[in-house]
């Protein structure tokens with residue numbers, strides 16, 4: 001299935017399935033997801049907590065083994081690479097985590113934390129390492145001389161996220177997965193970090209997979225957006241188009257739920273009460289049907305496939321809004 | 323201010339720390355009328371939680387509070403502990419950011435609800451149980467009878483927050499304080515929880531304080547907004563007036579920093595540079611001056627006082643306020 005006309009995608013995910021098994025039960029965390037990300041593009045990935053965003057990110061990085069499907073990075077299938085070949089390829093792909101403070105080792109100094117990927121990659125020359133570390137620390141707006149010797153607890157959440165971003169850039173990656181990099185941050189610091197990510201992207205020519213649950217945040221930085229629900233993709237399309245004319249009822253719901261800072265806009269009350277069903281026993285047919293105002297019998301019996309609804313825009317829905 | 327259900331007068335909260343005294347709340351005055359909703363907005367660390375804990379008389383032991391907290395005709399700062407305990411949970415309730423702070427992990431949902439109800443209201447077990455079921459239904463929990471036997475960890479974050487709200491509402495409080503009730507939740511769940519709070523607030527004619535760092539959260543859901551920065555209230559106004567005309571540069575900057583849906587992707591966000599000042603090293607002048615793009619003259623040497631603008635209801639603390647109609 002072609003999801004993007006990109007002639008030369010840097011990252012291509014094909015029919016990826018990832019499951020966890022807990023107490024003899026199977027959690028269908030990612031079910032048959034296909035995606036393409038063009039070189040230099042930012043693809044936003046949104047969806048509610050537990051819908052499988054982080055699992056997808058981890059499976060792309062081979063931190064979690066997929067049940068089936070392919071992950072093609074620059075033409076190489078990462079799922080079939082092993083040992084040194086996989087390590088080499090993985091160096092070109094980095095991850096930034098949701099909780100900046102928890103993802104930094106509290107007992108190590110900032111300089112060592114940021115240098116760690118270099119050590120693992122076998123860069124032996126300490127001077128060369130320091131050169132790289134100070135380059136990326138300066139790039140994220142921190143003074144290398146001032147911060148290198150300090151410990152994580154001496155920094156705020158926003159500064160810890162800067163350190164995490166520096167660490168992810170130290171190996172000069174081409175592709176960075178940002179897993180909710182600003183969800184734990186305040187409005188004002190969030191804006192600083194989003195701007196920083198955009199700057200870093202331009203400066204280092206990065207391709208990004210940007211994961212978040214807040215559509216407004218995703219829209220600010222993404223060329224295209226993919227919407228996920230309970231392990232499946234609902235909709236993919238160019239950011240502005242998707243916002244202006246969502247095709248999938250779930251995308252529309254996410255847009256409606258964004259709090260608008262305008263007292264004349266009465267907050268919506270049409271958000272259906274309820275939360276996603278359990279990924280252990282996802283609903284038959286369309287997984288969104290238990291919360292969807294448009295659901296009918298067909299939605300319960302037939303899994304909707306992603307189909308073109310507008311140029312570059314795809315939705316998996318039997319009764320799309322457009 | 324007669325008629326106010328809650329009035330905080332000249333509240334100061336000092337916390338001793340190894341780095342010296344930390345003034346978490348700095349001369350705050352606030353009022354909330356019966357049945358009204360007040361939003362308190364500000365960045366992390368600006369004192370929102372300490373202020374709400376001062377109202378609840380739940381400050382850390384080492385904290386020192388001065389000023390008065392008048393609630394329903396009594397000064398809470400002088401009320402004996404036993405009376406306070408009765409008041410909290412009865413007419414003064416709270417919902418925290420992390421629902422696990424309000425809930426007891428080793429007790430079932432049912433036990434927590436029933437115990438709270440029986441502690442404050444004269445109902446027998448069957449009546450208290452019935453009321454618990456009604457409350458869980460009211461907060462949108464499906465199959466409430468079964469939930470009574472479940473423990474908090476068996477519920478999702480959104481469900482737990484609903485239960486925490488049910489516990490808070492169980493004794494028909496006159497004032498509910500919700501401290502970042504949705505910050506830890508998804509946007510869709512956030513919308514549901516905020517709708518739920520608004521509905522219950524109206525139905526019960528209860529006063530409410532919503533604390534958040536997101537101006538979007540308070541815009542459509544409050545009567546009045548107080549913006550806090552570095553322990554102080556720096557702007558306060560009826561919600562429509564505030565959004566129509568922000569006077570304090572910090573409020574304007576907070577609003578500008580929100581990602582907007584009508585702006586194309588990759589537009590740089592007008593972030594507020596830097597961070598709030600170290601609260602153990604208070605600045606001489608306006609606390610916002612190092613980050614303020616309008617800072618000039620006495621901003622760095624003198625503290626602006628919170629004073630009325632064109633109307634008595636709209637207060638701000640700034641030497642060079644944004645001119646009326648000055649915002650594009």
Ligand SMILES: Nc1ncnc2c1ncn2[C@@H]1O[C@H](COP(=O)(O)OP(=O)(O)OP(=O)(O)O)[C@@H](O)[C@H]1O
Nearest residue numbers: 020022027029048049050051052053054055056279
């Ligand atoms: N290590 C694990 N073992 C078992 N189940 C897991 C594990 N990690 C995740 N899951 C489950 O897989 C599903 C997808 O989880 P995932 O963390 O990918 O979601 P997410 O979209 O990233 O959510 P969030 O927004 O909360 O970060 C969830 O039901 C989750 O509970």
Ligand SMILES: Nc1ncnc2c1ncn2[C@@H]1O[C@H](COP(=O)(O)OP(=O)(O)O)[C@@H](O)[C@H]1O
Nearest residue numbers: 337346365366367368369370371372373382601
């Ligand atoms: N238990 C505590 N001991 C010492 N300082 C504290 C404590 N709790 C909060 N503070 C400090 O008080 C100030 C205000 O904190 P808080 O009221 O929690 O802010 P907010 O809720 O606005 O994020 C901050 O500087 C914070 O670090």
Ligand code: SF4
Nearest residue numbers: 286289292299317318
């Ligand atoms: S397929 Fe049916 S249930 Fe699913 S989103 Fe479309 S209309 Fe709703």
Ligand code: SF4
Nearest residue numbers: 608611614621640641
């Ligand atoms: S008093 Fe001065 S520094 Fe403070 S907000 Fe107003 S203009 Fe800015």
Ligand SMILES: [Mg+2]
Nearest residue numbers: 053054055179
């Ligand atoms: Mg996640």
Ligand SMILES: [Mg+2]
Nearest residue numbers: 370371501502
């Ligand atoms: Mg707080």
